[in-house]
Amino acid sequence: MSVPATAFRSDALSGAFTDWMRTRRWFRATASNPALTRVGVWVLPDPKHQVAIEVHLVHDATTDVLYQVPLTARTAPLLGGEDALVEQLPDGVSVYDGPHDPAFARALLTMILTGGRAGDVEPAEGGSPAPSDGRTSAVGRHGHVDTAVRVVGSHVLRGEQSNTSIIIETVHPNGKPATPVICKVFRALSPGDNPDVVIQSALSDAGSRFVPRTIGHVEGAWADPATASRVEGSLAFAQEFIPDVEDAWRVALRAAEHGESFRDAASALGEATAAIHVELARLFDTRRASASDVEAVLTSMRTRAAQAFADAPALAGERDAVAAVQRAAEDAAWPELQRIHGDYHLGQVLAVPGRGWVVLDFEGEPLRPIAERSEPDLALRDVAGMLRSFDYVAGSISSAEQATAEQSEAARAWADEARAAFLEGYAARSGLDLRTQQVLLDALELDKALYEVSYEAQNRPTWLPIPATAVRTLAHRAR
Numbered sequence: 001m002s003v004p005a006t007a008f009r010s011d012a013l014s015g016a017f018t019d020w021m022r023t024r025r026w027f028r029a030t031a032s033n034p035a036l037t038r039v040g041v042w043v044l045p046d047p048k049h050q051v052a053i054e055v056h057l058v059h060d061a062t063t064d065v066l067y068q069v070p071l072t073a074r075t076a077p078l079l080g081g082e083d084a085l086v087e088q089l090p091d092g093v094s095v096y097d098g099p100h101d102p103a104f105a106r107a108l109l110t111m112i113l114t115g116g117r118a119g120d121v122e123p124a125e126g127g128s129p130a131p132s133d134g135r136t137s138a139v140g141r142h143g144h145v146d147t148a149v150r151v152v153g154s155h156v157l158r159g160e161q162s163n164t165s166i167i168i169e170t171v172h173p174n175g176k177p178a179t180p181v182i183c184k185v186f187r188a189l190s191p192g193d194n195p196d197v198v199i200q201s202a203l204s205d206a207g208s209r210f211v212p213r214t215i216g217h218v219e220g221a222w223a224d225p226a227t228a229s230r231v232e233g234s235l236a237f238a239q240e241f242i243p244d245v246e247d248a249w250r251v252a253l254r255a256a257e258h259g260e261s262f263r264d265a266a267s268a269l270g271e272a273t274a275a276i277h278v279e280l281a282r283l284f285d286t287r288r289a290s291a292s293d294v295e296a297v298l299t300s301m302r303t304r305a306a307q308a309f310a311d312a313p314a315l316a317g318e319r320d321a322v323a324a325v326q327r328a329a330e331d332a333a334w335p336e337l338q339r340i341h342g343d344y345h346l347g348q349v350l351a352v353p354g355r356g357w358v359v360l361d362f363e364g365e366p367l368r369p370i371a372e373r374s375e376p377d378l379a380l381r382d383v384a385g386m387l388r389s390f391d392y393v394a395g396s397i398s399s400a401e402q403a404t405a406e407q408s409e410a411a412r413a414w415a416d417e418a419r420a421a422f423l424e425g426y427a428a429r430s431g432l433d434l435r436t437q438q439v440l441l442d443a444l445e446l447d448k449a450l451y452e453v454s455y456e457a458q459n460r461p462t463w464l465p466i467p468a469t470a471v472r473t474l475a476h477r478a479r
């Protein structure tokens, strides 16, 4: 079997490819007829010389989003790969969605573990790395890991959303199972380092037990479709995969449904959160909040409020009360700004037996521009995010069709206790008296609820009442 090296290198994208792409979960759909152009490619070698592996950069001019699309081409069909077929070329070559092809997973992890380089043409056998002079290129970087592992299997994580994560099974040279790896392939690319990579790598390298161990990442360079200038950014991120664990959302929901107190678990989560914040303040620059920092946060709060009122017109009556909470925050004493999680909720935390809470996904809020997400921010924003998440547990129980008034009341009491315990744990570990920052915390919780209004309006309209109710409560909470 020979490698179909140039099988799918033409710049024109076929109708089949376009149809496939616009039906992906990670495609930010707006138009049914996107204007897709291939603007770059980087090539990964297949040591077995059986598969052509190419990572295409595809620009959608209608939304100005640049996507990373790994593809593999095979002359013989991929066993079990029917659902991953992108298109069948006239010469019999089959093109697959790369993350579903073990050949891609193996090549990607090898690149990370060996610090490999890739360009837009494959290097000749034993030759120097492919050129990267102004063209698309990628380089693997590894952290503190055992690099002598062999890939024995891979599959895509179910529930693919904005990115695609591949679980890669590995073994040591002696055949003993090694730590499985999860490799997140970023789909929508932005110039600049992805905060998920930067923050988790720094925490992991510092020995934190509150994040999975970092294996490494791939960074790349490409011509920005809007400006044609060469930009650099993150392409993929590999970490230790912690198998057979539940996330804190499921654990908390089950506890609330069974009427089990979450006091100790929430307190431990508060402590873990404070420990992460203390570590991030040590590892990254912090700064006093300047007048322009305060102005930027307030502008962002007001923009989100305006968006939420547009998305949920029934909330219009809360406009003045919301503005008053925001004004109070503007006048409050602001703590130092630092790097934070940025989109902190129960679904981002794993409950790991024997290890405790482990936090994932430091990418920040998906609805916020990436440059903003890398700026130092208020650590209280994460505290507020988790408070909202406990409220969501109660909200999801109360909004179930068959929920009784008694169940709703019990769920509310459960959430109140969890919220208080979380704050106690946070205060104990950080040494902060959160009561002195209540005004700011309230404003941030309201801000998160307003963000959630827009998020739910766009994604899960039946859950819109959960944050909408919170907006009404928080806007009028007596201070």
Ligand SMILES: Nc1ncnc2c1ncn2[C@@H]1O[C@H](COP(=O)(O)OP(=O)(O)O)[C@@H](O)[C@H]1O
Binding pocket: 157, 161, 162, 163, 164, 165, 182, 184, 212, 239, 240, 241, 242, 243, 247, 347, 348, 350, 360, 361, 363
């Ligand atoms: N290191 C890991 N170990 C175990 N499960 C993980 C790990 N990283 C991610 N996951 C699982 O994958 C899901 C998605 O990961 P996340 O980083 O939140 O990706 P996305 O950016 O696509 O939302 C998580 O909710 C979790 O269930």
Ligand SMILES: O=P(O)(O)O[C@H]1O[C@H](CO)[C@@H](O[C@H]2O[C@H](CO)[C@@H](O)[C@H](O)[C@H]2O)[C@H](O)[C@H]1O
Binding pocket: 161, 249, 343, 345, 346, 347, 361, 364, 365, 366, 367, 385, 388, 389, 390, 392, 452, 455
């Ligand atoms: O995990 P993501 O980065 O995709 O975050 C987005 O989706 C979250 C929903 O999965 C959303 O979180 C909201 O719903 C959660 C329950 O499903 C709840 O625990 C959170 O508190 C609530 O904000 C998140 O806001 C959004 O950015």
